[in-house]
Amino acid sequence: MKKLFSMMLITLAFSAAASAQQVEKLFDKYMEDVRFQYIYDGSDIDRKAGKWINKGQRMLTLNKAEAGLMKSFSDEVNTAIKTDGYKHTTFVRNGTNRVSSYIKETENRKDELTVIQNNETHIMFIWESYSK
Amino acid sequence: MNGIDNLFEKYFNGLSSTEEEKILKNYFKGANVLPEHEIYRPLFTVFNSEKQVKAPEILLPEKKKENSALTRRIIIFATGVAAIALLAITPFSIIPKQVQSTEYVVIVNGKKIYNQQKARQYAESMFGEAKKIIEDSYQPFHDATNIKEELNARKILRETVQKIEDIKTNQ
Numbered sequence: 341m342k343k344l345f346s347m348m349l350i351t352l353a354f355s356a357a358a359s360a361q362q363v364e365k366l367f368d369k370y371m372e373d374v375r376f377q378y379i380y381d382g383s384d385i386d387r388k389a390g391k392w393i394n395k396g397q398r399m400l401t402l403n404k405a406e407a408g409l410m411k412s413f414s415d416e417v418n419t420a421i422k423t424d425g426y427k428h429t430t431f432v433r434n435g436t437n438r439v440s441s442y443i444k445e446t447e448n449r450k451d452e453l454t455v456i457q458n459n460e461t462h463i464m465f466i467w468e469s470y471s472k
Numbered sequence: 473m474n475g476i477d478n479l480f481e482k483y484f485n486g487l488s489s490t491e492e493e494k495i496l497k498n499y500f501k502g503a504n505v506l507p508e509h510e511i512y513r514p515l516f517t518v519f520n521s522e523k524q525v526k527a528p529e530i531l532l533p534e535k536k537k538e539n540s541a542l543t544r545r546i547i548i549f550a551t552g553v554a555a556i557a558l559l560a561i562t563p564f565s566i567i568p569k570q571v572q573s574t575e576y577v578v579i580v581n582g583k584k585i586y587n588q589q590k591a592r593q594y595a596e597s598m599f600g601e602a603k604k605i606i607e608d609s610y611q612p613f614h615d616a617t618n619i620k621e622e623l624n625a626r627k628i629l630r631e632t633v634q635k636i637e638d639i640k641t642n643q
Contacts, residue, residue: 437609
């Protein structure tokens with residue numbers, strides 16, 4: 341019983357670690373894709389923002405793509421956000437734009453995500469990282 | 473449109489000439505921009521707003537007819553100091569540029585922008601656009617918060633009581 345319990349704990353820890361970087365994997369997957377734009381801005385890196393230190397911001401944009409790709413990318417983004425355990429903080433629909441913000445904070449790290457979606461024209465996926 | 477595609481290719485590889493970049497800028501000023509090229513528009517509209525920075529004119533002091541030996545020595549000494557300072561500063565002014573080269577990574581439709589200045593402008597333009605959409609979206613929320621604060625019953629009552637007190641005191 342003890343053995344089974346420790347096995348379960350190890351499996352749980354492994355699966356948590358494996359799924360902890362789905363957002364990063366998504367950026368890696370599409371950053372060089374010809375259908376996307378990728379931007380990394382590290383100009384404020386190591387600059388203090390309150391108790392946090394800026395670790396750069398990234399943006400992945402899908403612009404004027406076919407509806408099927410828009411839908412599948414949107415689904416991938418939502419799955420990655422859920423799998424990584426982000427907390428949905430705000431949602432605003434203004435005209436045709438929908439803006440969602442997410443946050444994940446641990447003792448030494450904070451990640452903020454913003455998804456700007458306009459189904460007809462674009463999806464902008466922004467990821468800002470901070471550490472202590 | 474193969475010509476334009478070739479120019480884009482050269483541009484993203486940092487091989488385009490000023491003349492070729494001008495052609496691309498004019499292309500975006502026109503009405504015949506292909507939909508697949510629209511993605512590059514922010515890059516060229518940003519560059520359109522670039523201003524030519526003109527170096528300020530330097531007024532040189534009039535030459536004095538008589539230059540004493542002491543003045544000459546001071547000039548030689550000052551020139552030497554300036555030259556040493558320039559030599560000392562030059563490596564430091566080069567190093568930050570190398571560090572900056574990793575500050576921005578921009579890949580547009582699979583093409584990496586190698587020119588750091590252009591990458592920075594593109595990044596600033598895109599993040600600026602995103603920031604504007606976010607701010608515009610949250611504006612009704614901020615407006616509602618302001619209205620809520622302005623129409624706070626307790627605050628209004630407190631201010632009215634204060635006004636009555638002030639009138640009474642003045643009488």
